[in-house]
Amino acid sequence: MNAAIRAVFKEGMARGYAVMGIYHGYKGLIEGSVRQLHHSDVENIMHKGGTILRTARSAEFMRPDGMQKALDVIRAYNMDGLVVVGGDGSFRGVKALSDAGIRAVGIPGTIDNDMGYTDFTIGFDTAINNVMAEIYKIKDTMLSHDRVGIIEVMGRACGDIALWAGVAAAADIIIVPEIPLPWEKVAEQLTVNKIKGKKTSIVMISEGAGKASDLVKYLCENTDIESKSVVLGYIQRGGNPTAHDRIIAVRMGARAVELIDEGKTGRAVGIKENRVIDVDIAEAVSTPDRLDAKLYAVNATLAKF
Secondary structure (H helix, E strand, C coil): CHHHHHHHHHHHHHCCCCCEEECCHHHHHHHCCEEECCHHHHCCCCCCCCCCCCCCCCCHHHCHHHHHHHHHHHHHCCCCCEEEEECHHHHHHHHHHHHCCCCEEEEEECCCCCCCCCCCCECHHHHHHHHHHHHHHHHHHHHHHCCEEEEEECCCCCCHHHHHHHHHCCCCEEEECCECCCHHHHHHHHHHHHHCCCCCCEEEEEHHHCCHHHHHHHHHHHCCCCEEEEECHHHHCCCCCCHHHHHHHHHHHHHHHHHHHCCCCCEEEEEECCEEEEEEHHHHHHCCCCCCHHHHHHHHHHCCC
């Protein structure tokens, strides 16, 4: 997100704007937590994880009284437009602001990659690289003990983290919300792997597809396979962003300011086939996420041999 903030600042300055930073998201907007940004704020942030502007949830923002407070702050600071980086909830806020007559543009920022209108969201590539690195560390231990590693990653409704990181790290089985896989099928495949002489297997599971600990319990009760569960948690969210994340953040950040400067509102910037696109914010929010079923099938086939 910091790469996007820097791009918005630089592009805004290039177009003659004073760029304000709103701290702690919509909560900060309501509370007037706003200050002008300077070069010193963004000169060394490209490599940093998280966001220098911080973030927070705000149920109040979507209520009429909260929205009015936000509008009052926007007008008090004479803001020409608002660029919002975030996921589905943030984008619903962009639509609400746009409907209220404020120029607002959204940039997709979520590690889940669960926004169907764009190929990639900021943070996703960094997350899967973080996960991939941890898989290999876990695999070292599992190999030493001839165990199966069950690794649970984030993704309540979208299995992209499990799928992409799993493929990149040669996971044997990937379990995602979009393609239900009964525990007995998992046990069957792991048993086949063991019969073939495979010393260890790695199973990736999205949190929305089940709990790693439940699968370990099932395997313990129904097979002779020894397994251990690992929940990666917040380690997926942090760390230095990858080059890919930084580059798409820069491209989308610059385009968002262009749209504001052109007088556009209610738009969502994205990446499609390596092109920067923008669509209506309502379309961005309503477009369902689609798992790459072909990639899933390829991994399932390769893992059998």
